[in-house]
Amino acid sequence: MTVRALLARVVLQEDINFLLTNRMPRQLLTRFMGWFSKIEQPLVRDISIAIWKLFADLDLSDARTTYFRSLHDCFTRQLREGARPLDSAAGVLVSPCDAIVGACGAVSGTAVIQAKGFPYPLIDLLGDPALVEHCRGGSYVTLRLTSSMYHRFHAPHDCLVERVTYVSGDVWNVNPIALKRVERLFCKNERAIIEATLADSGHRLVLVPVAAILVASIRLHFIDVLLHLRYRGPRVIPCAATFAKGEEMGWFQHGSTIIVFAPKGFALCEGISQGARIRMGQALLRLLG
Template identity: 30%
Template structure:
């Protein structure tokens, strides 16, 4: 609580409000790297994407299209490759997530779905778990091509909020599971999309969950952490 903007527990009207609490701005400094962690949590997996298969955990994979839906880009273009990073937020972690780099968000795709646990112990034995759970895909571009951040819901965490998107309503009975709902931000943000600087607040969960980063980058891109490590918002994640 010493990190919270409001340290007094009596200042929170509900448990949910406590979980979503903002922090003092100086307790999560933003590292001077090309990419930083968007959330507090544990790195489940990171590395190159091979043959359009994403790795849930070591040895458990699922298809790129089943997770993101149809895309109008190719896995590998010239000197660029496709990379992924999965961060698990436990119930005790800070539950807001931030921009991992300087990029422009052009599109939102919302997949209604299940709310199964995404704890590492469950992720190991349910293939394609992230494709079954409710999730919100933000996609656009950074300096090196395609960039996306996906907020994946979990048990008791169907409510995902994106600060720039007041039309998003998750965890609603009216949604039909198996479908997805698209919204282009270009109509109101302009042809470049929503400018999102590194470290800026993007959204929040109602409890712990998972963030999945998928992005194109040059072959010289390298991660600055490894699977199993704990990270905090603003900590170095990767660089060119």
């Protein structure tokens, strides 16, 4: 096969993937999946998980239990004790989740990269000029959770969560194909902006869980509601929730993205680069000096 033919085949496959996962009634499909995944009928559950295993690299060896009431129960599974060792170094922020590292690096001015050639303004993502200014000169890491990964996320450090801002939006797929084709994708999708203060240094950390097609629900344990497309409560939710490093903060229903913003003075840890795989608890960002 010639290089030209190979490239044409890749483009065709990407076109099909994009059409199948984006050019459909995304919100309707997401709501259907939310309902279907919670069906606890054994045959439906078993067939659904079997099909999932067929098309994804699903590894349940580190799950707390191998019995699941439903597909949703499997999606949101917990881990057995000790499955994710924590980097306990004081100046290290650990990854909040299992993920594939996407765009990452220094925050250049008030914009960051979504994918090659696709920057997006932080004001469109965060919606708060003061928060954007706080992130200027800092570092960021985009963490993409695939469908088969562990879907719960945890505190990167000892911290106090002081505010959550919920932004309703669309549910575009967040896979690399969509990120190369849809400008400002993260700014279009449903998301929660979590603001936290680190316990030892006082630095302010921002986590942005972004929902996607088949997900559109974010559960935060310190808020008494499920954040999803039909949520009609207050947009800004003040809170005062204390977390220890590695403590569970919430979960996604399926798979999506978390963008981590650390202020000036933090840098990426060794080995953190686009395409790298990381597990919850491993070193992600470190305080310099």
